[in-house]
Amino acid sequence: MLLLASAGTFVIYATGRPRDTGTLQLAVAILCVVVLNASIGFAQEYSAERTSESLQAMVPHRCRVLRGGEVTDLPAADLVPGDVVLLEAGDAVPADCRLVEAHDVTVNNAALTGESAPVGRSAQAVDAGPLLRARNCVFMGTDVISGSARAVTFATGTATEFGRIFTASGLPRPAGQGATGIPYAQFTADDPVYRKAITLVQAGIVVSQFFNALAVRTERESIVRAGLFSNPWLLAAGGFGILLMAAISYLPPLQAVFHTAPLNATDWAVLAALGALLLAADEARKAWLRRRTVTAQGGPS
Structure with a gap:
């Protein structure tokens, strides 16, 4: 017009x-x-597409899960709270998880906290405090730098800390995106x-x-x-x-x-x-x- x-x-x-x-x-x-x-x-x-690509690179598409006593390779979107995830050096964390077994684990939390240096993680119980500072938790959008671990999933998709931060940025979830997806596009x-x-x-x-x-x-x-x-x-x-x-x-x-x-x-x-x-x-x-x-x-x- x-x-x-x-x-x-x-x-x-x-x-x-x-x-x-x-x-x-x-x-x-x-x-x-x-x-x-x-x-x-x-x-x-264009910015939305670039943001989408960056997010896709940060969030793994597949992960290894222990179900029924067997190690299964699953799409990350199929993770549900309670799943036991197996993590090794080089893996991207597919969900927010609490460590139940950890061996010399360090993670890169830069995407969430801005910390440039890897931080150590352990399976030991911690005192109450900010969730992102909990040393027995690993979070979606972060990477395992060293060590290996088993962790129980307690939050997936937009319920994760990473998902909440991104949702707060104002980018809506596209139509048809499942509950485990990350909202992007539309800027x-x-x-x-x-x-x-x-x-x-x-x-x-x-x-x-x-x-x-x-x-x-x-x-x-x-x-x-x-x-x-x-x-x-x-x-x-x-x-x-x-x-x-x-x-x-x-x-x-x-x-x-x-x-x-x-x-x-x-x-x-x-x-x-x-x-x-x-x-x-x-x-x-x-x-x-x-x-x-x-x-x-x-x-x-």
Whole structure:
């Protein structure tokens, strides 16, 4: 719809006589909103894919489990609390587990705690305290650096410390992802704060460029004196752009496409005030230019 608005404004500029540069600038501004939205969407999707790849590398796909007295190789997604996991040096920990047997075990907890040096782990009981500091526990997203161990699983997937941290980052779980999966993709597209920010940026560009289109109609003469509403085509184009911006802000089908959120009356009032401030600043610039011209010509200062 914004592309349609931009195209319509370009047509108005091309067919208008005389041609108004303000109309052209408004058309370019609306087109910039489309490009900005597409660029942000691409960047978010690309970032989400990279994040997904990084997470997949940190979380093992398979693990060795002791079930019924036999060692079984299972997909990590099939782990359930109570499973006994066998760990050796080089293994990625597939779930949050409590050690029941450990031989010179050290793990890399950098992904969870930021510690650069490996930390030792043992099967001995520990005093109550922060779970991540418990020396008898190993956690999903960490790696075994040395030693071997047996550990009982007590949390999997999003119930793990790693899963909770990632969930808190605002990345929603994709549709169809099982309870043992890690939520990723979509980046912050469903975050209401993100949607509101994107909508304000887009609406701010449209509104400010409408006022800018009014300002650039004259180089030195006051736009009020030239006629603030003397160009109906410019007003129609600007109103059409703002109307389309309102449509993608309030209509649910368009909200889903553009990841926008409804703006309230205060939001629109602030945007209009900022646009008017830009127009007033340009009027002050024109007044200064007129005064300087008069002074240079020897007139009254």
